[in-house]
Amino acid sequence: MNDALNVPDLAERARALDPRGSFIVQAPAGSGKTELLIQRVLALLATVERPEEIAAITFTIKAAAEMRLRVYQALSAARHEARPDAPHLRRTWDLAAAALVRNDALGWKLEESAERLRVQTIDALCASLTRQMPVLSRFGAQPESVEDASAMYVEAARALLAQLEGGEAEAAADVGRLLGHVDNDAAKAERLLSDMLASRDHWMRKLLHGPVDRDRLEEGLREVRGEAVARVQRAWPPGLAAPELEDVAAWIAHASAMLTEAKKWRAATPQGLKDVPGMLDLLRELKNLPPAVFDAGQWAALETIVRLAPRALAELQVVFARRGQADFVEISQGALRALGPEDEPTDLLLAIDYRIRHILVDEFQDTSHSQFELLKRLTSGWEPGDGRTLFLVGDPMQSIYRFREAEVALFVRAWKDGLGGVRLEPVTLSANFRSRGGIVEWVNASFARIMPPADDVTRGAVRHSPSHAIHAHEGHAVHVHPFLDGENGALGAHVTRIVRDAGDASVAILVRNRGHLREVLPRLREAGLAFRAIEIEPLGDRPVVQDLLALARALSHLADRIAWLAVLRAPWCALDLADLTALCGAHDGTTVWAAMNDGDRLVPLSGDGRARVARVCAVLQRALDDRRRSSLRTAVERAWLALGGPACVERDVDLDDADIFLDHLEQSESEGALDDVAAFERSIEKLYALPDLEAPERLQVMTIHKAKGLEFDVVIVPGLDEGTGRDDRRLFMWMETPEDALLLAPINAAGADDDPVYRFMRSVERQKADHENARLLYVAATRARRDLHLLGCAKVDEHGAAQEPPKGSLLQKLWPVVCTEFGGLAAARRDDRLPGVPAASQGALRRLDIATFDFEVPPAVAWSAPGEALARTALEFSWVGDTARRIGSVVHRRLQRIAEDEARGWNRARIERERPALRRELTARGVAAAELDRAVERAATALAQALEDERGRWLLGPQRNARNEYRISTVIDGVRAMLVIDRMFDDADGTPWIVDYKASGHEGADVERFLDEEQARYRDQLERYARTLGRSDARRGLYFPLLKGWREWS
Amino acid sequence: MPQQRRLLSRPELFHLLAQGHASRLAVLTPNARLAQALQRDFDRAQQALCLAAWETADVLPFDAFVARLWEEALYSARGASLPLLLTPIQELAAWEDAVRASGIADPVFSAPAAAVQCREAWKLSHAWHVGLRRAEPANEDQAAWLDWASRYERAVKGHTDGARLPDVVGRSLDLGTPKPATVALAGIDIVTPQMSDFLNALSAAGCEVCDVAPPEIESAVARVELTQYRDEIEAAAAWARARLERGSTRIGIVVPDLARSRARVARAFAAALKPAHALTPGPLPFDISLGEPLSGFPIVGDALRLLELAGPAVAFEHASRLVRSPFIGGAEAEIDVRARLDAWLRERSGPRITLEQLLALAAAAKGCRAGRLLDLLAALAAARKASLFGAKSAPDWAKAFSEALRVVGFPGERALDSIEYQAMQRWHTLLAEFGSLERVTGKMGYAEACRRLARIADAAIFQPESPEVPIRILGVLESAGLEFDHLWVMGLTADAWPLPARPNPFLPVRAQRAAGIPQADPASSLELDRRITQGWRRSAREVIFSHARAEGEAELAPSPLIADVAGSSLEALGVAASPELRAAIRGGGRIETVDDANAPAITQPEQRGGTGLFRDQAACPFRGYARRRVGAKPLETPRIGLDPRDRGNLLHALLAEAWRDLHDSAALHARTPAQLGELLDRAAGVAIAEVKRKRGDALSGRFERLERERLVRLATDWLAMERGRPDFQVLATEDARPLTFGGVTVKARLDRMDAIAQGRAIIDYKTGECATSSWLGERPEEPQLPMYALAGMDVSVVAFGQVKVGKMGFKGLAREKDLVPGANLVTDDRSRAASKYRDWNQLVEGWRVELERIGRAFAAGDARVDPKRGPLTCVNCDQHMFCRIAEKAAFGVRKGDETDE
C-alpha cells in the first residue's frame, strides 16, 4: 500500500477495523482489500478467547494459503522485527503486536499451530462442520468431496428414468409424461435431468417444500408484468399524455403498439417517447412479458417436472451415499442440515466446542445461494453489540462466476438489508493503488457508461463505483485498436507488435474464451515470441497425449480398432499407408492385433514395415500378457517407454504433459481398467497443457477469469468481438422476483414453440449474462498497471459505418465508449476462410528411425533381493478344508496344553466334560454354526484318542527338555525365517525327538498309504527344523491323533 | 506413569532377549511395524554373533499381546467364564446393524460409514474412560451414538471386542494363565488410562513392567525446502539411493500423506533406484508400509463383480469388464473373440444389463461367438437359479459364493503372479471371515450378502509380502519409535504439521478433553506432534525434514515445528538428481518426416458400405480412407433409450411399411383418420419388431408403448402434411441399388421414390435437422441424394423429408416449381454456394463432376488429412488419434470451451 498522503478513504479503512462492528465493504480493483482483511483478522485476534472463534472464508484454496501466510508473516514481523516507520506498515505491525500479546497471555501457541487460525474456503468450512456432525448432517460419515460429479448426476437421472418400468405408479407416470414432453428421447431426458441436478443449488430450496401452488406462481407472473409496466410508467415523459389505463394488460397492449413486429419504433410513435433514453428497451421488454396465467399444457408439464425434481434429488443422494462421495453443494446442504433450522440453530458450542464469533468473507460478490444460506445459519441469533461480527468484502463490479452459481444480487441484497439478522455497515473503498492515473480515469469514465446507473437485483446488475488513482496520470494509457470483421490475421499480427513494443514490461494477453486465441498464438510463435500459456492449450490437443491415449485405449480393448490403428501410425511405428492397408485392409472382422500376429498377413508388407510391426508386437504382447496386473497407467507408461514414446515428442515440456495425462489416467481407472473410455476422454478436455517454463515469465496468456487478482504492466485484450456461443437449455427455468415470488416454466415440448414464461426468463438470463460481460471487461481492464490495449473487429455497412457488434460480445458492451474509433474503417477484403491443414503437412508422417533407435538404461542401485521365500501351495478353497483347518488349530492348541501339563489329569472323560469348552474354542476360531457339532465331535475324538493311544501318552507325557510350540528364528538363504516346532524332547533313552502334530483326517480305506504321503509331504519341513536346530541326530516324528497314526524316521 | 519402572536400554533389552524363552520377556509395541523392526534388529544382532538359530524374541503389538492373553485364558480351566472376542469385521457388522436398527438409516445415510466411526468412538471411550452413561448427550450426534452403542451392546451380549478386551483380560489375569515374567514397553508414547489399568493389573499379577528407552541417537538434522511436493519425493528418492550406495541398510522415509500419494511415491523411488523398473518390473529395495483395499486388486474386484452379475442388473461397464476379464475360464484362448463380442454388445446393450440379457445377446452374436464364455455364463445363470435365491446364513452364502466363482472358471487360466496369488489367499480368508459374520447377523438375501462382502473387501487393507528391504517408506504413525541410519521426513508444511485437533464427533468434546485424549484439543494435539517430531530427531544418525514451497497455486510455509532446524540444500547433502530413463530414451531416437498421403489404389470397384463412403471422402480424404479402407470404427458406449440411429430406423421402417400399404396419394386421401390410425399402428408394430431384434432391452415395457404412440403421432402428422401434395404415387420404398462414380461402386439405399406429375421425386427421410446447402458446392456434405439423382431415373425433385415434431415438411431442390411443396429452384437459393448454378441441369452436372472427382480420389487411395471445414469438420470426427490432426493443424480440434478457471 502506498503512503497515506493522498489516500482518500483512510477513514473508511480505519472504521472497517473496529472489532465490534459488522461491515460490508465494497473494494474495487486495486484497492488493497487483502491487506485490510489481514488487518482485521489481527485486530480480532486481540479480542477473542480462542483463535478458532474467527473464521475467515476465501474463494480459493490459493487465496486461503496466501492470507494465512500473510497473517503469519505479520505476526512474525511483530515478534522479531522493529516497528516500521511507514505508516501503513506500522498499522499492521501494531495490530499484530497486540494479537501476539493476546496469544502469549492465553497460551494459544498460534505461531506453532497454523491450523488454529481458520482461514479456509467455504467448502472446507462446510466439510469441517459436517465431519463434526455426521448424524445432524445426515451423512453418517464424511463423504469424499468431488469437484466433478457429473457422472453421479447422470447415474441419478438414469435411476429416475428407470422408474418408468419398475417404479411407483405415480413416478412411472411422471417419467412417462416427461419422456413424452421430450419426444421420447431418453438420452435428452437424461441430459436435462442431470443438468438440472448440477444446478440444483439454485432451485432446490424452493421446490422441496411440497407441491407448487399455481395461484402463487401466477401471482409471480402478475408481479413481473406489473413491475415492467410500472417501469415504463415511471420513465414516461412528463410532457406526453400517459394513457389512463387501469389494467396491466391494456397497458402492455398500448405500449407495445408503439413498436413494430421487429421491435423497432413505429413511425407513428411520438418523438417525445422515442427521445426517452432506454425507453425502447423498456417497451421491448413489455412485448416480451409472459402472460398472466399458464396454459393448461404447460402447466401439466411444469407440474410433472416439479414432482420429479425431489425424486431426482433423492436418487442423487442415494448415489452419493452408495459411493461415499458428494459434490460441494451436497456437502454444504449437509452443513446446513447440521446447523439446524434457522429459527432453532444447533448449538455449535455443544457440537464443536467453540463458537464462531467472527466471520470474514472475501470475494463476497461471488457467493452462491447455498453459501449465503450457510452464512445466515452461522449468524442466526446474532444480536448487534453482542461482540459477534460479520465482515463481508468484495467488489460486485468483479462478480464473474455466474457459471459457478455465483449470484451478485446477494451482495446487493446484503449491502441494503444486511445478512439474515445481522446489520452491516457499508464501507466503500475507492483508492486504486495499482494502475496509473490514465487507466483509472478511463475506467471511471467508461464504466460509468457501460455499467448500469443503478443496481437491479432481478437482472443481476450492479452499478459502477468509481476509484481514485493514487498514481499519477502520466499520459495516454488506454489504446483501442479497431479492425474490420474478418481481419483476424491482421489483429493477431498487431498483438505481436504490441508485445514487442512493450520491451521488458510484464505483459498479459487476456481472453474470455480460449478460442479467441486462434489467430494470436500462431503469430506469436511465428514471431519467435515465447510465452507462457496458463491453462490455455487443451492437453488433449498435444500429440503426445493423443499417443498415450491411443495406447491406453488399445491396451484396454483389443477391439478398439481406431486406437490400434493409431498405435500403428504413431511415430514409434509409423506404418505407411501401403503397409497399413495391406495389414488391416481386409474387412473380415478380425482385430488389428490378430492381423499383426498373423504371419500370412505380414507377407505383403515391406521389410521395413514388418520390422516395425514386429517391434510393436513384442512390446504389446508383454503388456497383454500382463493385462490387469498393474494399474493401466503403469502398463501404458511401460509400453510407451518401451516403444520409444519419449523419443517421439516434439518438445521437452511434452514429457511433463505426458505425466499430467498419466496421472489423470491413474485417477480415472480402477483396478487396471477404464470403465467408460468416452467419459474419460471428455474429462481430458478439462485439462490443460503446462505452460512452457522455458519461456520467460514476462509474457503470459490466460483467460480473464484466471487473471482475477493478478496485475501486469501491460494488458492486451484481443477478440473483444467474439461471443461465447453458449446457450444451453434447462429442463425448467426458475427465478425469484424482488417480492420473493417464484417464476417457473418448463422447457418447450419437442417441436413446440418456447413457453412464453420460459422465454421471458431466458431473456432475463441473457440480461444477467450481459451485465456479467460488462464486469468481465472491468476485470480485464483493471489488471493493467501501465497500458491497456483493446482489440476487436467490427462489421461495416455499405456506407462504411461500423455496425454494432454481436450481442453477447465484450465489444458490444464497450461499444458506446469506442464506437467512434471504429468509424471510418476502410472496407477491406473479407477473409473468413476457416483455418485448414497446410498442404505440406497433409501427408506428412513423422516416424522414429527404428534402425538407429537405441538408448542406455541408467544403472540401478547395487542391491540384490534376497531369494523369494514364498512357497506356494495349491490354492484350493473349500469350505470343508477351511473348517478342518480350524479344527486343526484347536486340536493343536489343546495338545500343547496337555503336553504342558505332561498329560497329568487328562483323559477321555475330561475331554468329554470339556466338550462345551471345545465348542467355545471352535466358535471363537470361526467354525460355522452348522458345522459345530461335527467339529466338536472331531476335535474331541482326536484329543481323546491321543490320550488313550499309547503313542499319544508317551508323546504328551513327561519327557526331559520338553518344549512345546517352540519358536526359533534363523536365516535361510539370506531370508529371515521363524520356525514353530510343535514338540521337542529327549526321551527316556536320551534320544532327541522333533515332532509335529497333524490333525488331518482321512476318509477311505488305505490309511497307511495316506500316512506315507503325509510323511513325504512334511519330510522337508522337519528336516529344516533339525538342520536349523543343529540336531541332525534327532529322530523326526509326525503324529496323527485323529488317525492314531505315527511316522518316524531319522 | 510410575517413574519407578525399570528403564531398559536397547543393548540391555537385546541382552535379555538373547537369553531366549527362559527370560520370559515380552516386548510390547504400539504397532506391528515397530514389532517387526525390533524383531529384525534383534535377529541381526544375533546373526552378527554368527549364530545359526536362536530362540525367537517375543515382540508383539500391545493389542496382540492382550488378545494372546485372552486366548490363553480361554484355553485355561476357567475359560468358560470368558466372553468370546469379536473380530473387527464382526464388530463392524454389529455396529452397522445397530445403526440400521435405530431407524436413522434412510438410503441417504451411510450406515456402513457411520459404523466405522462408531467403532472408533467406542474404542476411544473405553481406552480413555470417557464416561458415557453419566454425560448427558449434548446434541443429536452424541445422543444417536449413545442409542447405537446400547443397541450394539445388547446385540453382542456374551461377546467382547477389541475396545473392551484389555479390561476383560486385566480382570482375569489372576486366573493362573501363563504370562511372561516381564513385559517391556517399547515406543508406546501414549498410555491410555485403560492401558495403564491393564499394566497395573499385570504387575499386580506378578509380572514386571518396564520401559525400553527410546532411541537417543546423536543426529545431524537438516531442513530442505523444495519447490513442490513432487520435487520432495524425487529428492528423497535420490537421497535414499545415495545413502544406499554408501552401504546403509536402514533408511526410513516418512510421508504424512502416504495414503493419497502412495502410487506417486512408489513410482519416484522405483525410478530413482532402478530406472529399468519402468520397462521390466522386478524386486525393488524399498517397501511401503501401507497396503491397499483388497477390493482394489483386479482379481478380487472381478470376483466381486462376478458375484454382482449373478444378482440384479449391473452397469454395462461391469459386464463388459467381465467379458474381457483375464480371471474367468477361457480368457486367454478367447481373448480376441471376447473383445469383439464386447464391441458387438456395446451396440446393443443399454447402460444396465442382467445376466440373462447378457447371455441372450452373447448367444445371438454373429461373427464373434465366444463358445466357452457362453458356457460359463450359462453355468453361472444355472447356479444363480439353483442356489443364489432366498435368505441364507453367512457361511451358506460364503459357500455359494465360492461355488458361483468356481463355475465360471475363476481365477482363470493364466498362471497367477505372486501378487495375484497372495490376493487370492487373502480372498479366501476373507470369504471365511465373511462366513463368521453369522455370529452377529441373521440370514440375509443375496444382494445384501454381496454388499456386505464388498464392504469387507473394501475395508480389508492388504499388502502383498515383499522380501526384506533396506528402504522403508512409512506414514507418521508407523514411524514412532523406529530406529534408522538415515531418516527423511517429508511434507512438513505448516498446513500439514502439526495436525489440527480432531475430536471424535460422537463423544462430548469436553469429556474427551477432560479425559486427556490428545487429538481432542489443539494444545495437547500440538504437544503430541511436537513429541513425534522430537522422536524423529533422535531416531537416526542423519535426519532430514523437507517441505514444499507451493502446492498447485497455493504458497506454503514450513511447519513451525521444524522451522528452527538449520536449512540445507540437496547439494550440501550430496544428493544429485538421478539420471532419468525418459531422458535417455528421448535422446536415443531420431525422428524423420516422410510424405505418405496416398494409400495404394483400390483393387476392385465394389466397396462395402453405402453412400457414406462419398460423404466421408468429401469431408476429409483421410476419414474416407480410415473408415472405408481399414474399417476404423469406434467402440460405442451403451446409452439410455434409443440412439438417433435406432430412432431413425424405426421411423423409416414405419413409413416404408405404411406406403407399402397405401401406394399413392389417392389411397391416402381415401382413408378415414381411423383407418389411417389403424394402419399406422400396425406399421409401427412392424417397425418396432424389426428394431427390437437389435435393441430388445430398450424397446420393452412401458417405454415400448410410449414409443409406439410417439411413432404413430409422428407418422400421422407426416401423412397429414403429405395430403397437401399434388398427386403422387410411391414407386419404391427402401430401394437398393449399386451406384458408381469415379470408379467406385457402392450399394445405395433410397428411402423412397415417388412418381409425380413430371418425372420422379427421390426422398430421404431425416429425423434431425437438414438443409439443401449440404448438396451444394465442392465436396458436398450429404452426397446421397445427388448420387441417386444421377442414376438415370428421370429425377426432377430431390428432397429431404424432415420428419420432426413441429417441423414436418420437405426440403429440396426441383427442376421446376411446385412439384413438391418445399422443393425449390436452385436459383431461389441466395447463398454463395448456390450462385454457381444457373439451372437444374447445371446443378446435376455439377454433382456429376464433383462425385466423379471424389470417387476417383478414393479409388486412387487419396488419404490426405484435409478436413473440409477445418476444426468444424474435425470436431465431430472420431479419427483424431489415427489421422494425427493434432500435430498437423494449428487449430484445436476439441470443442470450444467456455469461460472457466
Ligand code: SF4
Ligand atoms: S479428425 Fe479431421 S482431419 Fe482427422 S480424419 Fe477426421 S476430419 Fe479428417
